[in-house]
Amino acid sequence: MDEAEEFDLVVIGAGAAGLAASATAALAGLRVVLLEASDRVGGTCAISAGCAWLPNTMLSREDDPDAARQYLDHVVGNDSRAEMREAFLARAPEMVAELQNAGAIDLAPFAHHPDYHTDLPGAVTRGRALGAQPFDGRKLGSAFRLVKPPLPEFTIMGGMMVDRTDIGHLLRATRNLASFRHAAGLMLRHGRDRLTGPRGRRLVMGNALVGRLLAFLIDRGVEIRTGCRVDRIVVSDGRATGVAIGKQQIAAHCGIVVCTGGFSHHARLRQDLFPDPVAEQSVVPDTNTGGGVDLLLGAGGQLERGYSNAAFWAPASVRTRSDGSKAVFPHLLLDRAKPGIIAVDASGRRFVDESTSYHRFVEGMYQAGAITCHLVCNAAFIRQYGLGVIRPMTRRLGPWVAEGYLAEGRDIKAIATAIGADPAVLADSFARNDRYAAEGRDPEFNRGSTAYSRNLGDPDHIGPNPCLGPMGEGPYYAVRLHPADIGTAMGIVTDTEARVLDAAGAPIPGLYAAGADMASVMGGSYPGPGITIGPALTFGHVAARHAATSKET
Known part of the structure; x- marks a missing residue:
């Protein structure tokens, strides 16, 4: 040796x-x-x-x-x-x-x-x-x-990283001089970085x-x-x-x-410890195979088994990128809590507070047996807030439908058929949501009832609850959500x-x-x-x- x-x-x-x-x-x-x-x-x-x-x-x-x-x-x-x-x-x-x-x-x-x-x-x-x-x-x-690059879905313009402050300025760039200057500075800096490298620095x-x-x-x-x-x-x-x-x-x-990042991609531990049905998706890098946990167990360590959850959760949509790799996109805070969108189970019925934390949302999926579920909204919602990997101000949704990321329907019956739901049940979910939006209160799931959930809503929304809004006119779109772990x-x-x-x-x-x-x-x-x-x-x-x-x- x-x-x-x-x-x-x-x-x-x-x-x-x-x-x-x-x-x-x-x-x-x-x-x-x-x-x-x-x-x-x-x-x-x-x-x-x-x-x-x-x-x-x-x-x-x-x-x-x-x-x-x-x-x-x-x-x-x-x-x-x-x-x-x-x-x-x-x-x-x-x-x-x-x-x-x-x-x-x-x-x-x-x-x-x-x-x-x-x-x-x-x-x-x-x-x-x-x-x-x-x-x-x-x-x-x-x-x-x-430095490990960020998820491509969290960047714009070919590798430019943006945070919450940047996103706000970019969305207001045409209406606010300070935001225009901020956005212009970001783009100029990114342009210089791309002259000498594959992404922004x-x-x-x-x-x-x-x-x-x-x-x-x-x-x-x-x-x-x-x-x-x-x-x-x-x-x-x-x-x-x-x-x-x-x-x-x-x-x-x-x-x-x-400290190797847990066992998100450890096949045996995932099967043994995750709830049934075992979630197939993970947001965690596939290099987190549980090697550190195996090393520690081999040296005499013991694995904790008494927790209510073996992992931390987020609902995620899945698509195949142009290079053939799989994107697992966590729906953390940018779409679910906004007014004018609902989450429905296989029948078309709401089952959870859409504005709750991502961890609790997935707990709700398991409790309701809603594995998987759909977020449903209309085109106007996507233009204003985005949906999953689709960014705000996107008008051409046809390519997303063609690749299978989005389901599309001109009316409630059509979108229900597209996602395999019962049209009558989905229509009832739409009607209830619109009634709750007008009243500003969701008696079923208390959407928008806490300071946390209201923070994720739209403060500029015209209505008594920043998380509740009418579903509006079609065409309607839906994205499928899966339970995904974001760490063990x-x-x-x-x-x-x-x-x-x-x-x-x-x-x-x-x-x-x-x-x-x-x-x-x-x-x-x-x-x-x-x-x-x-x-x-x-x-x-x-x-x-x-x-x-x-x-x-």
């Missing part, structure tokens, strides 16, 4: 947790190697909105830790261990303070981004959802190629969070190896001492942090220092788990935006800080 290399900390997986662990370890003076199995860094974080749910940080001092605790207790309850939630609430502010002040991250609270259950005690409408600020990818130089959302962390690691001398798959964790006398990659070994004097919740059991626990509940010295490889502190619930990235950053930081103490002693 080849002579082992030696590092203080070995980090396996270069998503949010792995990048944060590496940054924290570098700040502590550790010699770090970051190993990533794919050819890019960023994982699921890179294709996400880059929002992190982090209560009571220096960026939102008006928050109250007691309120955050109360809120999590109500939403999560016994779905996760209380001591893990306490650790998250205590350590998240420390992580933000250290990494933000060091320049490894740049987060800011959204002006208005409510928790997902604003009807529960302790919920807030702003301050806990922190968004990654834009980052200039040109600062990465040749390392820019390492102005990074926003998850790409911005990943790009900034990557730049920090490069500046700090962290060794980053892509295309490097670990075969096993070396355990000697009960302690994790290194990793094996083929015949090579890498010794880890202080510890090993495993049932990871490996750890203690509050992110140390992996064995079958007896004792920590395995030198072995840590973070990110989706760690059992989520949220259990199988979804309290707010960024509840995967926030804990991933936090416990990546916690693991590295604890590992650093072994070097000090």
Whole structure:
């Protein structure tokens, strides 16, 4: 066997947790190697909105830790261990303070981004959802190629990334001078970037969070190896001492942090743990095959199995891109809650509050047996709000019908036939919706009844409820939705220092788990935006800080 290399900390997986662990370890003076199995860094974080749910940080001092605790207790309850939630609430502010002040991250609270259950005690409408600020990818130089690109459906003009602020300016560009200037600046910058590369280098959302962390690691001398798959964790006398990659070994004097993104594409665990019928779609990159979970189980770790959900969910539409690849598009917030659209089951009946969180929407699909379902609206709705991968202001819908992404019908009977629903049932759903829109109240599912759902509606809608509007005149269109996971919740059991626990509940010295490889502190619930990235950053930081103490002693 080849002579082992030696590092203080070995980090396996270069998503949010792995990048944060590496940054924290570098700040502590550790010699770090970051190993990533794919050819890019960023994982699921890179294709996400880059929002992190982090209560009571220096960026939102008006928050109250007691309120955050109360809120999590109500939403999560016994779905996760209380001591893990306490650790998250205590350590998240420390992580933000250290990494933000060091320049490894740049987060800011959204002006208005409510928790997902604003009807529960302790919920807030702003301050806990922190968004990654834009980052200039040109600062990465040749390392820019390492950043995993966003989903093509989240870009415009051949690779230009836009965030929520940009989208607002683009939609108002012909009516507002400030928006015109903002939009023009974006396009000019993108044009310059495309002269020298395949996509824009102005990074926003998850790409911005990943790009900034990557730049920090490069500046700090962290060794980053892509295309490097670990075969096993070396355990000697009960302690994790290194990793094996083929015949090579890498010794880890202080510890090993495993954070490879969960088991979304692990065929056996997906079959064993996901509800029946097992969801076929996943928004998570197909490189997240559960390799880290297998490594941790092989080293003596235990998989959490007591959560209400094995995964976090979003309804998704599916299409084949022009290059033959499959697009799984999550319907998070841009269409479902807007006035003039309804979700119906196979019979044509509404079954869920369309304005609820994406996680609860899929829970509603399973509870109602609505696997799959359809969103139904008319052409005017799509022109104003878009629908799935179809952007606002799109007038030519024929190509989308021809490729099978949309179903079309000139009237209610025709669209019902197109989606296989009962015309009478669908007509009744239309009539009920129009009556509720006029009254401003949905007595069946309470659509638009919370601060969270109203935030997703249309504030300019003429009517008493920003989420309720009439279905309008045909032609009508429908897109099929499938349940899709956006990450797994049932990871490996750890203690509050992110140390992996064995079958007896004792920590395995030198072995840590973070990110989706760690059992989520949220259990199988979804309290707010960024509840995967926030804990991933936090416990990546916690693991590295604890590992650093072994070097000090």
